[in-house]
Amino acid sequence: MKTLEQVREFYESELKQSLAAMEQDRQKMISKAMTVAGIIGAVGLVGGLLITQMGVHNGVLLLILPGICIAIGVGAFSVANKNYKTRYKSRIIHKLITFAQPGLEYWPEGGISKEIFTGSKLFTHSIDRYRCEDLVRGKVDKTEILFSEIHAEYKTTSGTGKNRRTEWHTIFKGLFVAADFNKHFRGRTVVLPDTAQKAFGLFGQTLQSWNPSRDERIRLEDVEFEKEFVVYGTDQVESRYILSPALMERILDFRRRLRNGLYLSFVGSKVYVAIPLDTNLFEPKTFSSAAGFESIKEYYNQLRFGLAIVDELNLNTRIWTKE
């Protein structure tokens, strides 16, 4: 991976010009939006006045007209904004990523499929809405890796007829990484944040053993690790083979540096990592400039974060039979 200093040089020599052009695009978009908003506002106002002049004093009609105007304005702006972001991502962020870590590819509109997400066995709830973007894929030294942003939700409906309400609930929103693991294994091991034990202590541990949607509970000898995580697996020995004392230490250390928790699973020779995030990755700002080095630095740090799992879990160490 290139250093920040190398990225700065790349920014000066390669990105600066394209960024300046993008910045012009952004400013044009904003001023266009202002003009369009002005026109729509004026049309709404004049239309409203005309209607009143014509002697129609229907409140609903007076509300509908500005409503339509606002909807058209917002719709047009979001299309323009999306186009700008897509251009920015394919022109700037794509260049940055392929420079910072050669061997990687970036698809702004791509994402990790729902099948891979559910196949990781990290979240067992059925999914009603699944969105993903910003797919990065490639090889870091010996390790194949792909990651993207994912937002998976389920819905609940309550009431009937006119009172029927649909609510959306997040199952997972954040960064999802799939990487090739450095040891061979056949079964399944899932490492989840330990919410039950934290809330209910020993009784929580018993509750965890009864979880019907999960495999056998694996009790590990690392007390700190047990406090932080709960582990389920198909094979007591294999799960411990994967979660060696050294790896448990690394996972714990990584967890301590994250704010919102860490989910890991080991399935089909791969490791899957889910990290809940509040921020949106690789997202250029609309209402302030994204042309400075600060923005580039932020995307670079986000890329490093996405790839961190390779070093955090030491995936490039290939001292076992898997090469």
Next chain:
Amino acid sequence: MPVLFGLVILGLIVLVPVLMYNSLVGKRNQVANIFGTMDAMLKKRWDLVPNLVETVKGYAQHEKSLFENVTAARSRAMGGQMSADEMVQYDNAVSKLVGVMRATVENYPQLKAGENFLHLQRTLNELEEQISAARRAFNAAVTDYNNSVDMFPTNIIASMFGFQRKGLLEFEAQARQNPTVGF
């Protein structure tokens, strides 16, 4: 109504000890099961012995007796004529052999470059981590079982049916050290 209540109590009196007994048997079987896995992994490591001896014998002549002992013990082990104690001793000898191999490689870097050796080393690393995982799993299963044998109220059933505490596996300090080999 009192009859029904009595029946429920009677049912519980019968059911609870049955459940406790079954859970003890389940835990004992889990220990045996993991012991079996560990045994299989140790044997896999023993299968590497001819390969190991072949790799280092040209470089570490003074360990000749170790090679001969290990090879002889291996044929006995393969014939299934070993007692548990002998198995432990044999396994320690294999660990020593692995140590000799590692030390030899340090002194003969040309060994390190060989494809055969690299493969052997990777296989050994893998097996050692698997064996260590099996030992950890075994100890966890034994602890779980011993807790049931000692804790109230399962200890009543345990003592009635002769469930004995089981010993934990100690990690061999010697096996973790590399023996010093002079050339």
